[in-house]
Amino acid sequence: MQVIILCGGLGTRLREETEFKPKPMVNIGERPILWHIMKFYSCFDYKDFVLCLGYKGEMIKEYFYNYDVFTNDFTIELGDYTGKVKIHRCNDEAGWRVTLADTGEKALKGARLKRVEKYINEDTFMMTYGDDVANVNLHALLDFHKSHGKIATVTGVNIASRFGELKIKGNIVESFIEKPEATTEFINGGFFVFNKKIFDYLRDEDECDLEIGALEQIAKEGQLMVFKHNGFWACMDTMRDVEYLNRIWKENKAPWKIW
16 A cells, blocks of 8 residues: 655745755654654555655655665775665664655645656555644554545544535535635545545646645545544644644654554
8 A cells, every 4th residue: 555645845834944844854853744654654554655745855855865874873884985884773664665756846736646646556545744643543544445435535633723624424525625714624634545536637737736626526526535533633834833743742642653
C-alpha cells in the first residue's frame, strides 16, 4: 500500500518557520512533522511513500538522501572517492521506500497528485497532508474503504475548524465545502484512501485543486465516503499549533506516538 504525502505548500500562516524551510520539515521534538507522519504509517506496515515536493523541496530531498548518516554513527575514509561509508547500526526506519517527486512550486494539490500518478502501482493507495497528525486506525480505515467500493474515502474529524466541511448522510458524503466560515460538522482531516479513478478528475495543470473541484464533484456523484474518527487529530498551521504539538510530545502525551 503506497502512501502519498503532500509536501509542497508555502505554509504562509507559519511564516516564522517556513521562511527558512518547508512546513513538513518543521520539528516536533527533534524530528520533522513529516517524519512523525511517516513513522505513524509505518507502524501499520505502510512503508512505501511518495512525497509531492514543491516549496523548498530540496531540503526534504537532502534530508532523506542523507538520512542514514544523519541518524547513525558511521565511518568514512577520507581520500576514498568511491563514496563508501560504513554505517555502524541500522536505524528503525530500515525498509522505508521514499520516492521524492518535484511537483511544482506553485501547483495546487490536485496537480501535485496528478503528477505522481506514474509512481502509483496499485489500484488503491493512501494520501494525506504533510502537516497533520492523528491516531487514526489505518487498518480500519482501509477496511472501510474496501467495504464500500467507492472512489474515495476521507477521514472526518468532529471539531470546529478552518478546513473542508463534510455534509454527511450515514456514511455517504453528500457535499464537500472547503474552508467554511464556521462549522459544527465533521471536517476534512486528511488520511484519505483513493482508487486510481481519482486521477480521472485531475489535470496536470498548476491550477487544478483537489478539494475545490475534484472532491466536490466526486461527492456530488456519491463516490466520496467518510471514515468517522472521534479520536485525536491536530494540524500544524500556526506557531500556536507548533507549540502545542511540541508540548504534548515533550510531556510524552502525543497520541500519534504508537512506536
